[in-house]
Amino acid sequence: MYSIRSIVAAIVLLCSFAAFAQQPEGVLKVVAKKDKIEVTVARAPSPIRIVELQPYEATQSAVEKNAVTEIKKNGRKTVSIPRFDGKRDRIYSAFVAVSDNRPLGAKHFVEEWKGVSQFTEPYPKSKSKKGLQVQMVDDAIALGTKHAGLNLNFGTIISLKPESNDIAWEMDGRTFYFRRGAVEQTDQRIKTLSDDGMIVSLILLYYKNPDPELNKIMLHPNYDNAAPNHLSAFNTKTPEGLAWYKACMEFIAHRYSQPDERYGRAVNFIVGNEVNSHWFWANMGRVSMEDFARDYARTTRVSHTALRKFSSTGRVFISLEHHWAERYPGGDAMQAFPSKPFMDFFGMLSKTYGDFDWHVAFHPYPENLFESRTWNDKSALMSFDSPRITFKNIEVLPEYMKRRELLHNGKQRRIILSEQGFHSNENEEGELWQAAAYCYAYYKIDRIDGIDSFILHRHVDHGREGGLNLGLWRRNKETITEPSTKKPSYEVFRKADTPEWEKAFEFALPVIGIKSWKEIEPKKFKGGTP
Template sequence: MRHLLLALLLAQTVCAQNTDPFPTPPNQKGLQVQMVDDALALGIHHAGINVNLTALFDAKSKAESNEFVFNQGYLASLDRQIKPLSDKGVLVYLILIAYPSKNPAIDAVVLHPGHRQDYKFSVGAVNTTNGFLDAVMNLLAERWSGAHPENGRVWGWIVGNEVNSHFLWNNMGLVPLETAASEYEKAYRIMHTAIRRHSQNARTYLSSDHHWSSSMHNVSAQEATPGRDFLDTFARLVRERGDFDWNVAWHPYPEDLGNPRAWADKTVTHADSTNKVTFKNLEVLPKHLAAPEFLFNGKQRRIILSEQGFHTLLTPDGERLQAAAYVYAWEKIQTLPTVDAFIYHRHVDHAKEGGLRLGLWRNAPNSIATPHSTKLIYELFKKAGTPEWRAAADALLPVTGMKAWNE
């Protein structure tokens, strides 16, 4: 009888897997959403939302016996962001990251055992040595698989953030490329497996910054790696351990984050040896992924641009330069068929983003990210993917000094 009950439970789990095909939205327009109503008014089809895995862990958990308790208040707050977007047909992508909690008891469970406790980092690698990651991902994947419409629906799962620069964004201590990629692959595989239990066609994505053959400057090879090398090593490890359908979330910021002139990057080339992959040479990435060793079931990996924006200079032409950079980027991705989403960052300027003003909105004086007023890019963004786009976009061409957007 016990074996029969187990078989019935397993059968129910298999039957519960959602088999809906991955949606095909009208275009790539997306946003890392701060204000849901405003995002919907802008006509987005893709939305990025951060999920802090550390905040999901409840200290009442008994990690030694895999009895995990999760923060229901935080889960409900995520529902309130996800549901109104997915109800309107917006594809929601969750960015799964583990911020250090500063609570040693919590960090010992959630963060990678090698994370540098003596070093100030932004995001830690996730612990794969206990049952927490599988438990939390099983919870999230089931909650937003479509089985519970009252919670909303998630289609994309971005595993970490800019993990090739692991000293800052995926901290597991001082490790070489092979170890950094291997530890990330372990976490990615756990997450992907949990998601597949509940959704046959949801997609998962590796996250990288814009470094390609180079890595973040002024740090050692045990702290950051070239994005291309990390991607290649990750892909090899996946093949060796059992291939599956992973995809890529790239961040093609300009070579200088403080210069919005995306068309004017001087150091990048169109060769596979280029130092960075920005919007100017974005085609390098899909070309690299077209190599036979990257294909899965004969098809190319899909690409989303999950975090990138353009700085607003405090000059008379600052807002026009920002808006022109968005047009340049939008026009470029229309030529790249494996790029599915362009998720703009940020919705509102953020006072703690190193002096960058990337938002569609200005933030209120003396606030961190309280929306104050919209910029020129706001109305342009709203027109992307509509019949009004062409005239609005072409009006900004003179700002670039080019004769045509495809130049």
């Protein structure tokens, strides 16, 4: 008969085994330092090999690779690996623990940075949230703009056949070249805007290029030539595509993060455009939400790593449009995904492979892009399951971002509204509605914590935007983008963040159907639920 002591000992032993079985295995954390990378692994019953993987390589492939180091002793341990393999920087790599011919847990990327960033300038503070996707730099300054959005198409700056005055960038023992003329045009715009105190956000894009050699490198391998807007997802799936993408990111991160701001300063880097409707704005063929998210997470992580090499405070953003719990109806399930499950899955991937501080660039257009009276949106509900998030229910987004699963190191990720605008019919009433819609939206956004900027799209009506007239300026109808005359929205934009705002906005009250701005104060949430 067993003694009580032996029974207790057996229970303790079984509990110990259960606790051991429940402990995470493999790589627990990766820390980058100036000259080394520290990899912490969980205890394991047998020797462990630490294997290095490129960002596009699967965890399982580690079984066939040589180790960069080995751990022979049992128990949790932190090992140091030289950060540089010759001239190649391992900071982009993932690390996997392999034992008994199988990977232990998932691959793990750098999630903590200590003394890595070349520049440590603080993130700039802004006087207001008023922003604009800038076409005319001088006019943006005259408008008192505080945030500027600029598109940067990588295809315009890459030089595969360099000329004598092109700009060289050294990375991983290889020289990459960038077109001096195109780069200096970008410099001039960024510097003029940032010198005026604007916070500059770069929207990173790749349009299918006339040069087939460039497309072989930069177009995503699964890009479909039927893509309606000729915008591709970035190619970080192949060795050459990854190399050039890293080079582009390092080049601009270094150039626009320097303390003397000789080329201007950009601090926000938005990876692609409205990627939850990828078929239209970040094409990688017909693909499931999960597969697209895995590919996009890799590219966003690479972007963040390149930025951290040079800036300790710059921010990387994912780009989402206003379809929240339902997808864009113009695409099927392999062409578009709702923002909410996409972001949730993206967040899970980030934490699984080593969390990093990505943020959200959201586009809360009205539910009908041709109807500016967003206060009437029927699909914008005060619920986490709202079909869309527009300015009517924009409070839902920062509240949702407070969920524990989406926090980074216990902190809420930042939100910028990087592209949205209001259509005006070509008559007096339509332009009045557009101006009133801006008043409605700006009043709300100015009073919501967690949203840093409201960047209006567009500066000038565009002749090739599907019939939309989103600008503060009317265009010359003989041209595509040449400004003609100002709309009423121009003045309300100019005065929105000044002491004159209330007088300038007063006309909008009866248009919206309210007597006081207090009637549209952002809704408060109780207990973390709407």
